[in-house]
Amino acid sequence: MLGLALEGGGAKGAYQFGAWKAFRELGMEFDGITGTSIGALNGALMIQNDYEKAYEIWHEIAPEKILNVDSKLYNMIMETGIKPDQIQFILEQAQRFVKDAGLDIGPLVKMIREGTKEDLIRKSKKDFGFVTVSLTDLKPLELFKEEVPEGKMADYLLASSYLPIFKPEKIDGKTFLDGGFYNNLPINMLYQKGYRKVVAVRLMSKGRIKKVNFKDLEVTYIQPKHDLGNILDLSKEKALFNINLGYYDTLKVFQNLYGENYYLIDGINDREGIDFFQGLKPETIEKISNLLGLHGTLPKKRLVFEELVPKLIQLLGCRQEVSYGEIVLKLLEEIAAYENVELFKIYSLQEFIREINNREVTMKKSTDSLFLSSALLLRFNKDKILEKMIKIMLTSEKKFHINNGSK
Numbered sequence: 001m002l003g004l005a006l007e008g009g010g011a012k013g014a015y016q017f018g019a020w021k022a023f024r025e026l027g028m029e030f031d032g033i034t035g036t037s038i039g040a041l042n043g044a045l046m047i048q049n050d051y052e053k054a055y056e057i058w059h060e061i062a063p064e065k066i067l068n069v070d071s072k073l074y075n076m077i078m079e080t081g082i083k084p085d086q087i088q089f090i091l092e093q094a095q096r097f098v099k100d101a102g103l104d105i106g107p108l109v110k111m112i113r114e115g116t117k118e119d120l121i122r123k124s125k126k127d128f129g130f131v132t133v134s135l136t137d138l139k140p141l142e143l144f145k146e147e148v149p150e151g152k153m154a155d156y157l158l159a160s161s162y163l164p165i166f167k168p169e170k171i172d173g174k175t176f177l178d179g180g181f182y183n184n185l186p187i188n189m190l191y192q193k194g195y196r197k198v199v200a201v202r203l204m205s206k207g208r209i210k211k212v213n214f215k216d217l218e219v220t221y222i223q224p225k226h227d228l229g230n231i232l233d234l235s236k237e238k239a240l241f242n243i244n245l246g247y248y249d250t251l252k253v254f255q256n257l258y259g260e261n262y263y264l265i266d267g268i269n270d271r272e273g274i275d276f277f278q279g280l281k282p283e284t285i286e287k288i289s290n291l292l293g294l295h296g297t298l299p300k301k302r303l304v305f306e307e308l309v310p311k312l313i314q315l316l317g318c319r320q321e322v323s324y325g326e327i328v329l330k331l332l333e334e335i336a337a338y339e340n341v342e343l344f345k346i347y348s349l350q351e352f353i354r355e356i357n358n359r360e361v362t363m364k365k366s367t368d369s370l371f372l373s374s375a376l377l378l379r380f381n382k383d384k385i386l387e388k389m390i391k392i393m394l395t396s397e398k399k400f401h402i403n404n405g406s407k
Contacts, residue, residue, distance in 0.1 A: 001031040002197050003127075003190035004046075008037030008180040009203030010163075010231030014239040016042045017058045018246025019201050019222055024051070026254055032127030032195060034186040036179040036207070040130035040160040041112065044153075047128045048120045057111070058243060063234045065111065068104035105166050109158060116154035121145055129189045131179030132159040140182035142189050163231075180207030187212045187219060201246070203228060222250050225261050244344045251346070261333050263346045273324025277304050284386055331386070332356065 006016050016039065023030075035043035045054040121128060122145060129144040148156050152171065159176035162169075179186075184207030190198050196216055202223035212219065224245055229238045248263050258267035268276075278301070285300050285308070292315075294307045313322060316330045332352065341355050 001195050002029070002199070003032045003034070003187075003193075003195035004030040004043070005185055005187045005190060005198055005200040006033065006035035006039030006043050007185040007201060007203045007205060007209075008035070008039050008161075008178065008207055009184075009205035009228070010038055011061070011233050011239065012203040012205060012228040012231060012242060013038030013042055014058045014061070014242035015203060015224060015228055015246035015249075016201050017054050018243040018248075019250040020046060020051070020054065020246075021243070022247045022250035022254075026251075028199075028254070030126065030199070032129075032190055032193060034127075034129040034131075034189045035160075036131045036184050036186055037161045039185075039201075039203075040157055040179070043128060043130065044116060044121060044157055047124050047126055048117045050115070050117070053115055057115075058239055059236070061234050061236055061239045064107065066105065066108045066234055068106045103166050105169075108161075109169065112158050112161075113154045116157060118151070118153040121153055127190075127193055129186065129193075130157065130160045131183045131186050131189075132156065132162070133177040133179060133182050134174055135177050136174040140179075142183065142186060144189070144193075178207075180205065182208060183210045185209045187217075191217055201250075205231065220253060222246075222253050224249060248344055248346075257346065258329065258349075259333060260330060262336060262341075262343065262352065264329075264349055264352055265346060266349045268325035268329050268349065270323045270325050273326070273328045276328045277309060277324065280304060280386060288386060 006013075020042070030046075033043040033046055035041070042054065045051075045057075127144060129142065131140065131142050133140045143156065145153070149172075155171045158169065159171055160179045162176050163178050184205060185200060185202070187198050187200055188210050191212060191214055197218045197220075199220045199222065202221060204223060224242075226245055228242050228245070251257065252259075252263055255265075258264040282300050285304060288294075288308065289303060292308070292311050294303060294311065298306065309324070309327065312318075312327055312331070313320065316327070316334065318327060318330055322330075336352065336356050339356060341352075347355070
């Protein structure tokens, strides 16, 4: 049996819809799904097999579809700064917020109650569970669908999403709290049901996550390398970015794509990585050595492998056991990000390098250029690649923590 666990995280849940899109294309089916908060809501749509409804929700997301809050106030809250002439308006809205004891989530309540097909959830052969916390009973609840009272599925799904800033809605006289305060990624619920293989879609949100140190449990994590934004960032632009990110991150995991932030069908092997550093011109080595404050007394070849490579590993944030090929690929990815190379695309290594080079010079189309191997492209451009990286470091000192003249 294969299970799916979905983390809570509010508006970040668009990432999970992107993952769902990839699962469908990959032909992946899950026997059971658990989730918390938005993970529970997305999970319910998956159990219902209501992809079209989920598509509509996440592609048409807007603050007014979730919250009854003045759009002017919402935009001010989401902006980084508040202007002096906005203070009076915010104070008035804050007073109303305190009086009403929380943000009014009327539109979200309506969406969940209209979108939840309890009969389909109960009839499904798939397991479905989610987490909430009963404040009235001071007790966490990890519920599977068969444990939810009849006719109350939508209410309990809503209870899994009750943030403290929301205006509370009672269920049968009881008050509930977002399940993320107890278990924001309920992998354990699937394990207790007999699942030994689980795919977990992270949103990297704040919340408690129970440890799952079971020797016979295999968990495949899908998680973002890019920031998914604020849990209340209900802008369509951010949602579409997160959908794409979830889609491509899922393909990366299950199609074994290369790259940390980009998506490549082939990588750079260790031999090519070593060749890259061995073939650097002396003037290139000198430029970057001066920038990084490396010792100029060592022979150039020793300097590269004894000081330059370790420094690059540190600056690029690579793990210590990284291969030479992975270091070069990371260099390329940093340059690509700096040059705003399209993120949401699957590249061959040749296409990726060509796209980076095209940011400065349009390559002439010729039979030879179309059939250049990745190794040749690296060999012909290695100095240009590293020199570009020097320029990026020079203009991004804060990001790379560069301190000229010191190691």
